[in-house]
Amino acid sequence: MGKWIQRVPYLQRTRHGIFRYRRVVPPSLKAAAGKREILVSLRTKSVHLAEGRFIKAHAEAEAWLATLRASLSPSAPSSDLDLDGSWVPPTLKAEPAAKATNCGPTVSDALDLYLAEKRDEFAAYRGRALQVRLNEKRRVIGYLVASLGGDREVETLTRADARSFRDFLGRKGLSAGSVKKNIRIAGAILAVAIAERQIMMSNPFHRLAVKADVAAIDARLPLTSDEIETVLGLSVNNELQVILTLLVSTGARLGEIAGLIWGDICRSEQGGAYIEIRSNAVRRLKTAASTRSVPLLENSEMALQRLREGQAWPFKPEQPVFPRYGRSGGPDAASAALMKALRAVGINDPKKSVHSIRHSVKQALRDIGCPRDIRDAIQGHAAPGISEHYGTGHSLAVMRKWLSEAAPKLGHGAASGVPNPESSL
Known part of the structure; x- marks a missing residue:
């Protein structure tokens, strides 16, 4: 396993080489969750495929934990339990059915399409430089999925969702320059999915503005x-x-x-x-x-x-x-x-x-x-x-x-x- 994989929290590889998402439920939520950990098989030995599936699993786990925190509802029903007794997000259980209905690409799928489209561009980099650029794209998509409350289909995204993403980044304390950069990357990733899958929609991130007065605060100053x-x-x-x-x-x-x-x-x-x-x-x-x-x-x-x-x-x-x-x-x-x-x-x-x-x-x-x-x-x-x-x-x-x-x-x-x-x- 590569060193960068070892540093990603919640990502593991079984003795058979299959990637999985494993996360301990916070003590304050164990009673409501009914289980001590979240365990989701990513069903692949491929590093490339595991990357996109990990982002999806992490976003859904985050959304589920957020729901528990908000409602402190009873533990998940038995129908949501995997064979080994570990909790699996219901949305992941329904994934095969969703694919059977020919649903459009999700935000995480858009990242896979983008990385495939830009394969030659990324091939110019090696080692840490390559990983920094890949992690940047994954981080942006992780932020977007978190702001949406889950991994949604690209064609369902609206301008309001783009503005919510912008506000989400602001609440995380990112500078105006970083917010702009994240918006630009998200828009570029979605643009590939929109073009490749011929989705009849406008890119919701196109020309999304960040307040000028906020940007001015973060502007670089010239040296004297x-x-x-x-x-x-x-x-x-x-x-x-x-x-x-x-x-x-x-x-x-x-x-x-x-x-x-x-x-x-x-x-x-x-x-x-x-x-x-x-x-x-x-x-x-x-x-x-x-x-x-x-x-x-x-x-x-x-x-x-x-x-x-x-x-x-x-x-x-x-x-x-x-x-x-x-x-x-x-x-x-x-x-x-x-x-x-x-x-x-x-x-x-x-x-x-x-x-x-x-x-x-x-x-x-x-x-x-x-x-x-x-x-x-x-x-x-x-x-x-x-x-x-x-x-x-x-x-x-x-x-x-x-x-x-x-x-x-x-x-x-x-x-x-x-x-x-x-x-x-």
Whole structure:
């Protein structure tokens, strides 16, 4: 059994290899339940199938226990007892009959459909990075099932159910940003089920709003010029120092920089170096709009040159620029190390993090009057109007000009934007 399975509460594997859900009934409810534990066979040896069935069993057990707490009704009737004397939720007992009537996919089924549809996308990740992403999707569906009071069919969901899910997340204490993320993931999972099973309905999570005033409370704050100086002087390893330099001079996301390969570093006909931010063997991008070219200012170019000189192995286009972090889970490791260093030097405001550097670059560009479409092109944000998709986009020279003018507002990032003709990058 994998280590991650061993850490999931209530999930066990019998000596025959079959997964089951086993949970002790709380002492205060034992009298009402009439049994000391909930035991449900998931009827599979497959890890993939067990995942969805576990979520369903857990949601139904939660709903049953909640009902007991609310009503303290008599113990379950004998018809609800399994052969071994352990309680089985009535809804699970009725599952074969429900399937026989060709009912539509449930919310848990939607997760299975989503994971199958995105199999190739998830195949790009390994180990902990893969498990983090899978657990995220399972957690969202678990929240949704809990907010619905059980595992309902997708076609029965309404806008009111989506709003109830949003309110459920708020009551759990999630930030506005986390609520938005959960809503987006739930909507994406349901969208696959709606399309694959050709369900005639609108996605109830589409464009579900979270109050702006709540979102503003959780907004990231940009770092000040002095804080940028402090960040660039953090006591971290060479790779992280170069990553920080590139973050300040490009306004890119941490994952975009940490995932660079040497083939992404190019030189224009005018002689200036730039980076191609695109999906590669190391990492994928957040959105389609994230694919872009960003010019490198002289300080970033020099930092990369020093890093290259200090690395002994031969350089090939597909090799990562940052070997420690150009891997599955690497950006998470870089973020953790940088956040630890950030807090160690006294930048403790919870609204300020490594990602605040990106906000700082955006603010600096805005302050010098850089047009919004150029800001979006530099940082990989989707253009607001369809007219922005005409043409070939903004030239590297135009973006370099604005980044150079913004550099003085970013402390140490005020290095010259003039290309370095001597660089061998």
